Amino acid sequence: MLDPHQLILAVFVHNSGSHPGGWRYPREGPLDQHDFSNFAGLAQKAERGKLHIYFSGDSMGYPNIKGREAFAATDYAGKLEPSTLLGALAAVTQHIGLVATMSTTFNEPYAVARRFASLDHISNGRAGWNVVTSTSSIEARNFGFDRIMDHDRRYERAEEFVDVVRRLWDSWEDDAIIRDSGAGRYFSPDKVHQLDHEGEFFRVAGPLNIGRPPQGHPVIVQAGGSPPGRALAARTADLIFTAQNNLDDARAFYDDMKQRAAGFGRDPAKLKVIPSVQFIVGETELEAKRKQQELIELIPDALAIQTLQLQIGADLSHCSPEDPLPEIEKTEGGQWVQEQIVKMARENKLSIRELARRVVVSRASLVRAGSPEQIADFCEEWFRAGAADGFSVTPNYLPENLDEFVDEVVPILQARGLFRTDYESATLRENLGLERPANSFSLDPSLGTEPKIWS
Numbered sequence: 001m002l003d004p005h006q007l008i009l010a011v012f013v014h015n016s017g018s019h020p021g022g023w024r025y026p027r028e029g030p031l032d033q034h035d036f037s038n039f040a041g042l043a044q045k046a047e048r049g050k051l052h053i054y055f056s057g058d059s060m061g062y063p064n065i066k067g068r069e070a071f072a073a074t075d076y077a078g079k080l081e082p083s084t085l086l087g088a089l090a091a092v093t094q095h096i097g098l099v100a101t102m103s104t105t106f107n108e109p110y111a112v113a114r115r116f117a118s119l120d121h122i123s124n125g126r127a128g129w130n131v132v133t134s135t136s137s138i139e140a141r142n143f144g145f146d147r148i149m150d151h152d153r154r155y156e157r158a159e160e161f162v163d164v165v166r167r168l169w170d171s172w173e174d175d176a177i178i179r180d181s182g183a184g185r186y187f188s189p190d191k192v193h194q195l196d197h198e199g200e201f202f203r204v205a206g207p208l209n210i211g212r213p214p215q216g217h218p219v220i221v222q223a224g225g226s227p228p229g230r231a232l233a234a235r236t237a238d239l240i241f242t243a244q245n246n247l248d249d250a251r252a253f254y255d256d257m258k259q260r261a262a263g264f265g266r267d268p269a270k271l272k273v274i275p276s277v278q279f280i281v282g283e284t285e286l287e288a289k290r291k292q293q294e295l296i297e298l299i300p301d302a303l304a305i306q307t308l309q310l311q312i313g314a315d316l317s318h319c320s321p322e323d324p325l326p327e328i329e330k331t332e333g334g335q336w337v338q339e340q341i342v343k344m345a346r347e348n349k350l351s352i353r354e355l356a357r358r359v360v361v362s363r364a365s366l367v368r369a370g371s372p373e374q375i376a377d378f379c380e381e382w383f384r385a386g387a388a389d390g391f392s393v394t395p396n397y398l399p400e401n402l403d404e405f406v407d408e409v410v411p412i413l414q415a416r417g418l419f420r421t422d423y424e425s426a427t428l429r430e431n432l433g434l435e436r437p438a439n440s441f442s443l444d445p446s447l448g449t450e451p452k453i454w455s
Helices: 036-048 068-072 082-090 109-122 137-142 151-169 227-236 247-263 285-296 301-312 335-348 352-362 372-384 400-415
Strands: 008-013 053-056 097-103 127-132 177-180 185-187 219-222 239-242 272-281 366-370 390-393
Touching: 008 036, 008 239, 008 272, 008 400, 036 053, 036 082, 036 400, 053 082, 053 127, 068 301, 082 097, 082 109, 097 109, 097 219, 109 127, 109 151, 127 151, 151 227, 219 227, 227 247, 239 247, 247 272, 247 372, 272 285, 272 372, 272 400, 285 366, 301 335, 301 352, 335 352, 366 372, 372 390, 372 400
Parallel strands: 008 053, 008 390, 053 097, 097 127, 127 219, 219 239, 239 272, 272 366, 272 390
Antiparallel strands: 177 185
């Protein structure tokens, strides 16, 4: 089980790297995102570093980048579907957790419950679901809608969605499948339950057509920072990915989420918070800063400003790049990200061009460039200050940036006693220090009925 005095570390693999110039930076040339062996190598590298999670982010559409040249400069043309990718990675790894993003906006609970139950069985208990609501009009149009669903309405749907998925995972009790060939019984019918769920957004009969996952419930991850997103995370999530720009804000967010969890009757220690950080590692701080500047120079201005417009949900075409950011109306997209970007612009008195360069690199998360010791110092400071239970490490370019963190920073954290030297347990839940959920139907049989399919 997780030592509470040690960090949780995840690697968030985003395209060819999280930096928009990152695909142009590696010494050996751009990473081929259609070549599975590249991702297998990344997952195995992270596992050799004893990281807790390999996290595959996703969206179901190309980003809404305007302008032909800006569009062509992005590396989104190679987005493997994450649950498929992680199913393959399960066969070439043994210990690392496998977390995939899947939207509640353009999916159905039964299909999502089945995919993650399958991944949990295939990986022997290492699956996690990053619960998101879709935010872009491009995704909406890919599924036959003219516009994205209103922000708060998306979260209302997500609340019901997660509840249905968790009950579907419980529709088979742990000991339901007996495979008694002598008696001619593959399972015990009295240990299988129908949901008969009828809610505002979904009607789902159940049961799931796959046995209860090894973890009971695959680990639930959430990244919403708006009030509805925080409420969903505090009630349902095991792990929170967040984007914070300074220690004070990170500590305030951490405290808020722990208090919210307690408000739902949960043990705050069982809700883990890991901010996203982009680490640029050099032998010295000077070398790391040089890498950071080289990466920035690989970003076309058109891409930077178009990405800023996408993230804040506003048209800036009437502004000069040298202007300060004008007043921005609240978006129906990602409101937490918009809020953090606007805050960044105001506090640092950034022009649109300066802000765009920062945002296109980090979205709303933090970038740290320094020596391995400085990166380790940062991790230790935030962890000991009660601002994080660990970090989601987001490599700027692949595979080298992940190699640098695993080979140069992780050993320092281990030497300081801040990170483990081996996996403690078999499942992702156990390695995160999380309990296996009891089956809701076992606790209260009145919640379900005998499946009608065999009546």
